[in-house]
Amino acid sequence: MAKEQKSRQSARRSKKTAKHRRASSESAPALRERAGAVVAALAEARPARIELEFNNPLELAVATILSAQCTDKRVNEVTRDLFQKYRSAADYAAADPEVFQEEIRSTGFFRNKTRSIVSFAQALLDRHGGTVPDSMERLVELPGIGRKTANVILGSGFGRNEGIVVDTHVKRVSGRLGLSAEEDPEKIERDLMELVPRAEWSDFGLRMVQHGRYTCTARKPRCDGCPLEELCPSAYSFG
Ligand code: SF4
Numbered sequence: 001m002a003k004e005q006k007s008r009q010s011a012r013r014s015k016k017t018a019k020h021r022r023a024s025s026e027s028a029p030a031l032r033e034r035a036g037a038v039v040a041a042l043a044e045a046r047p048a049r050i051e052l053e054f055n056n057p058l059e060l061a062v063a064t065i066l067s068a069q070c071t072d073k074r075v076n077e078v079t080r081d082l083f084q085k086y087r088s089a090a091d092y093a094a095a096d097p098e099v100f101q102e103e104i105r106s107t108g109f110f111r112n113k114t115r116s117i118v119s120f121a122q123a124l125l126d127r128h129g130g131t132v133p134d135s136m137e138r139l140v141e142l143p144g145i146g147r148k149t150a151n152v153i154l155g156s157g158f159g160r161n162e163g164i165v166v167d168t169h170v171k172r173v174s175g176r177l178g179l180s181a182e183e184d185p186e187k188i189e190r191d192l193m194e195l196v197p198r199a200e201w202s203d204f205g206l207r208m209v210q211h212g213r214y215t216c217t218a219r220k221p222r223c224d225g226c227p228l229e230e231l232c233p234s235a236y237s238f239g
Contacts (some may be wrong), residue, residue, distance in 0.1 A: 026178070028237050035179055035195035036239045038231050039204055045227035046210045048203035050156045051077065056123075057132040059083050062092070064115050064152045070107040078107055089130035100174030103140030116144030138164045138194035145187060165205035169212025176216060176234040 026034070051072035054060040064076045082103055086092050095118055101110045104117075113137065123142045124130050132153065133139055139150035148167060154160040164170070166185040170192075174180045180191035196204050215222050223235045 013096060031178070032091065032195060034231055038152060038179070038228055039196055039200055041227050041231060042204065042207040042211060043196055043200075046207040048206040049210065050152070050206055052156075053079065055156075057085070057134075057153055059159040061132055061149070061153050062086075062117055063118065065087070066104060066107045066113055067194045068113070069109055078104055089121040089124040092117055093125050095121075119143035120145065132157070134160060135159045147189070151189075151202075151205065155205060159202070161198050161201040164189050164196065164201045165209065166192070167209060169216075170208040171207060172218060173208050173212045173216045176221070176232065177228065179231045 015174060042170040051094045052060065052063040052067060053076045054063050062082070063075050063079050066078065084105075086095065093153075095114075097114050097118060100118070101114045104110050104113055107113060120143050124132065128138070129140075133142075134154065136147070136150050136154060139145050139153060140147055145153075147163065147166055151163045151165040155165065166174070166189045171183075171185060171188055174188050178210075179195055182188045182191060192204070205213065211228070212218075215226050216228075221231070221238055223229055223238070226232070226235070229235045
C-alpha cells in the first residue's frame with residue numbers, strides 16, 4: 001500500500017477514535033441533534049424506496065413474508081407470476097399448499113412461508129372480510145405478521161408512520177451510528193422513534209435499509225464516501 005494512502009487511513013482512524021470517544025459520552029441533546037443531522041443527510045443521499053414490487057397492501061404483505069432470508073430481487077421474480085394467479089385473500093386461503101410451496105420454492109423456507117401466507121389469508125377472511133387492516137394493533141394479531149412486517153405494510157402500503165422498520169440492516173447501521181445500543185429489534189425501534197420525527201419514520205426506515213444494503217454493509221462498510229461519515233462514531237473502524 002502506498003505510504004500516502006496508509007497515512008490517510010491512519011489519520012482517518014485517529015479521527016474516528018476521537019469521534020467514538022465523543023459519541024460514547026454524548027449527552028442526550030447532542031445525540032438528538034446528531035440524529036437529526038443523520039436523518040437529513042440520509043434524506044439527501046437516498047430515496048425512500050422499497051425494492052419489493054406490489055400493487056396493493058395484500059401483495060405487499062405476501063411479498064414481505066416471502067422476503068424473509070431472501071433477496072427482494074428473487075421475491076420480485078417469484079411474485080410476478082404469483083400475483084397473476086392469486087388476486088385476493090380468498091385465493092391464497094384456498095391455495096393447495098403442495099402447489100403453493102413449489103410456486104415459492106426459490107425464495108427459501110417455502111414450507112413455513114406457505115403456512116404463514118395461507119394462515120394469514122384465512123385470518124384476513126375470518127376477521128377482516130379479506131382486507132388488510134391498516135393499524136399496527138390489528139396487523140400484529142394476524143399469523144405471519146410481526147412488528148417489522150407490519151411496519152413495512154403500514155409505511156409503504158398505507159403511507160402511515162406507526163413505527164420504524166428494524167431489519168438486520170437497520171439494526172447494524174443503528175448500532176454503528178450510535179443511535180441505539182440495544183440488540184432487541186423492538187428496543188432499537190423504540191430508541192429510533194425517540195430520535196426521529198414521526199413524519200419521517202417510514203422513509204427513515206427505508207433509507208436505513210438501503211444504506212445498510214449498499215454502503216454500510218456487514219463485512220466491508222464503505223466509509224470512504226459514506227454520506228454519514230462525519231456523523232458516525234464508527235467510521236473507519238473496520239478492517
Ligand atoms: S459506512 Fe462507515 S461511516 Fe457510514 S454509517 Fe457505516 S460505519 Fe458509519
